[in-house]
Amino acid sequence: MNHERSSFLFQQAKSSIPGGVNSPVRAFKSVGADPLFIKKAAGSHIYDEDGNEFIDYVGSWGPMIAGHCHPEVIKAVQETMASGASFGAPTERETTLANLIIEAVPSIEMVRMVSSGTEATMSAIRLARGYTGRDKIIKFSGCYHGHADSLLVKAGSGAATFGVPDSPGVPAAVARLTLIAEYNSLQSVRNLVAENRDSIACIIVEPVAGNMGTIPPRDGFLEGLRQICTSEGIILIFDEVMSGFRVAFGGAQALFGVTPDMTTLGKIIGGGLPVGAFGGKREIMEILSPSGGVYQAGTLSGNPLAMSAGIATLNILKQPGFYKAIEDKSRAVADGIRKAAMNAGYPVYSTRVGSMFCTFFSKEEVYDWPTASRCDTGSFAKYFLAMLNEGVYLAPSQFETAFVSAAHSEADIESTIAAAIRCFKLIA
Numbered sequence: 001m002n003h004e005r006s007s008f009l010f011q012q013a014k015s016s017i018p019g020g021v022n023s024p025v026r027a028f029k030s031v032g033a034d035p036l037f038i039k040k041a042a043g044s045h046i047y048d049e050d051g052n053e054f055i056d057y058v059g060s061w062g063p064m065i066a067g068h069c070h071p072e073v074i075k076a077v078q079e080t081m082a083s084g085a086s087f088g089a090p091t092e093r094e095t096t097l098a099n100l101i102i103e104a105v106p107s108i109e110m111v112r113m114v115s116s117g118t119e120a121t122m123s124a125i126r127l128a129r130g131y132t133g134r135d136k137i138i139k140f141s142g143c144y145h146g147h148a149d150s151l152l153v154k155a156g157s158g159a160a161t162f163g164v165p166d167s168p169g170v171p172a173a174v175a176r177l178t179l180i181a182e183y184n185s186l187q188s189v190r191n192l193v194a195e196n197r198d199s200i201a202c203i204i205v206e207p208v209a210g211n212m213g214t215i216p217p218r219d220g221f222l223e224g225l226r227q228i229c230t231s232e233g234i235i236l237i238f239d240e241v242m243s244g245f246r247v248a249f250g251g252a253q254a255l256f257g258v259t260p261d262m263t264t265l266g267k268i269i270g271g272g273l274p275v276g277a278f279g280g281k282r283e284i285m286e287i288l289s290p291s292g293g294v295y296q297a298g299t300l301s302g303n304p305l306a307m308s309a310g311i312a313t314l315n316i317l318k319q320p321g322f323y324k325a326i327e328d329k330s331r332a333v334a335d336g337i338r339k340a341a342m343n344a345g346y347p348v349y350s351t352r353v354g355s356m357f358c359t360f361f362s363k364e365e366v367y368d369w370p371t372a373s374r375c376d377t378g379s380f381a382k383y384f385l386a387m388l389n390e391g392v393y394l395a396p397s398q399f400e401t402a403f404v405s406a407a408h409s410e411a412d413i414e415s416t417i418a419a420a421i422r423c424f425k426l427i428a
């Protein structure tokens with residue numbers, strides 16, 4: 001498969017853009033190859049600058065659940081563009097999308113639009129701190145919530161319960177306010193709460209973890225977080241930037257029946273344009289500026305163009321049978337890849353929640369960051385590159401999630417499984 005033009009464009013990009021990309025995971029570093037430069041997409045397929053065609057399981061990291069270039073989204077964006085992309089003034093479309101979200105997501109009574117998932121989680125944490133008057137937060141190893149300073153934090157060494165920076169540039173004083181628990185471990189949360197009583201503003205969690213591969217919550221984990229937060233006066237934030245409108249129309253909170261105090265959203269609600277949002281109980285949201293004192297703002301927040309893409313997308317997802325159809329296709333492809341590995345005698349641990357799935361290169365169950373981090377990332381890289389050569393575009397990291405869209409056809413699923421059969425035999 002020829003990648004000459006992509007490699008040329010990558011070299012060119014690296015002289016103007018740090019690492020040649022505008023977001024690190026796109027650089028293919030963890031699979032040891034140059035990234036493909038994409039020229040266009042349609043439905044479930046993407047086409048690179050060398051004319052190669054791929055079945056796309058990245059879907060822009062989640063937004064493209066309806067498929068690329070959906071005609072209803074294109075029509076909505078074109079019509080809106082003709083009347084103005086952004087005014088910096090309130091528009092009816094913002095209320096329309098807000099009401100679609102409020103109607104769908106159990107925890108959300110009011111919602112504020114922003115332009116990325118990072119903005120959503122950063123703002124939700126500030127709001128939780130403002131509402132509770134407390135400074136500390138709890139997050140989980142392996143969960144990613146965007147790149148705000150408070151969230152680029154890893155567990156301190158030894159018995160230290162406070163966090164330490166996970167990136168240069170994050171002040172230690174900021175990192176110390178972030179406490180790190182283990183995903184699927186209620187005991188690790190109880191220990192932190194006991195050691196930091198009455199000083200924790202919120203717990204932020206991916207209700208389905210999608211940034212260390214796909215890891216579902218174990219039975220009782222989300223319910224346990226809800227109970228701890230209720231009894232301790234801690235705000236429970238579900239970061240559903242990835243799982244929102246992905247695993248169900250009401251997100252993971254609808255799927256698992258656990259209602260947080262606040263929810264962050266992104267990706268799908270923008271239909272491919274930059275949109276994030278955070279919402280929750282009215283009594284919390286109303287202390288947000290200008291109705292309250294907690295400041296938050298954004299030049300392009302809620303702009304008509306992005307709102308129109310989000311509205312069109314959610315109206316597609318509302319259609320009867322949408323999630324059943326995508327669930328059936330996702331089950332088929334994830335099971336098919338798992339069986340291909342097993343039949344080649346290759347040990348993998350496969351997970352799936354709705355149309356998010358992951359093939360962990362691990363002999364053991366993967367249920368948190370420590371078990372995920374023991375995966376054989378070298379073999380994953382070989383599998384990724386072999387599948388790419390077969391025309392299947394997976395996420396270029398073991399610690400990401402594959403996404404199925406409504407546009408994926410039966411033929412796509414069959415081709416993907418056939419490619420996996422060949423690739424596992426190749427790398428076994």
Ligand code: KE4
Nearest residue numbers: 023061116117118144145146211241242266
């Ligand atoms: P953005 O700022 O990238 O819009 O959203 C940050 C974010 C917040 N919360 C969750 C659960 C997320 O998954 C994300 C972003 N996800 C990554 C994929 N692992 C985006 C891809 C990238 O960083 O380029």
